[in-house]
Amino acid sequence: MTAPRPDLAPDASLSRDDMEALQREIADAAVFEDDFAFDPATLGDPLATATSDADPPIVVGVDQSFLRNEEGDFDRALSAVVAMQGGEVIERVHAVTPLEIPYIPGLLSFREGRPILDALEALTVDPDLVLFDGSGRIHFRQAGIATHMGVVRDVPSIGVAKSLLCGAPDGETENLPAGSRVPIEANSRVDAPDGTLIGYAVQTRQYDSPDRYINPLYVSPGHRVGPETAADVALALASSYKLPDPVRLADQYATEAKRSVAE
Secondary structure: OOOHHHHEEEOOOOOOOHHHHHHHHHHHOOOOOOOOOOOOOHHHOOHHOOOOOOOOOEEEEEEEEEEEEOOOEEEEEEEEEEEOOOOOEEEEEEEEOOOOOOOOOOOOOHHHHHHHHHHHHHOOOOOOOOEEOOOOOOOOOOOHHHHHHHHHOOOOEEEEEOOOOOOOOOOOOOOOOOOEEEEEEEEOOOOOOOEEEEEEEEEOOOOOOOOOOOOOOEEEEEEEOOOHHHHHHHHHHHHOOOOOOOHHHHHHEEEEEEEHHHH
């Protein structure tokens, strides 16, 4: 097991070149294979956890929202964190910090990482697994927000993105049946040998109609989780909706917390 790396925490004062260099260091420190103590097969099966002698793993979802100032400009990021165990919400926390840099593709963790780390620090429970609304290894330098936060905290983590940042699908990704997965491989836009498996397009839900379809999620390992397990987890935790429940509920809580802060 690796150790937490607070020295790799996001620093928005760095130059772009230094941020990208830090991401390459994070990718080198990341573990893109399974390294955890719980049984992932129990995550989406309440009966399995109910009959097990071990406590169900604590799975945390993380999502972000943004707050405007009096001039109408976004000036703060809000990170919402929802912890679940055995399919039930056991804790919700959030944190707000100023936005220090604009949105730059590939450098999301430097814009949004501080409130995420603050919110995770506020949890009274220790996560066994964290799911982020964002990328993990599917990233130009193999260090999306799920990888960055996972390495800093040394917690198993998965990135669940709604769009493909980089890499190339090894197959068609439109109108896939539910339960399908298509490998995402590194290409010239990724700091990895061409063809390296960096994640999956995962079809968690699909309409039963030829006239419309749901796009897949792009799921990738963040830290201490392999790509196959990351896809398995996304499918197991998407109980009734497209998004895995921890991320979906974090999204809902982000909206609720945003209203409470604004008031």
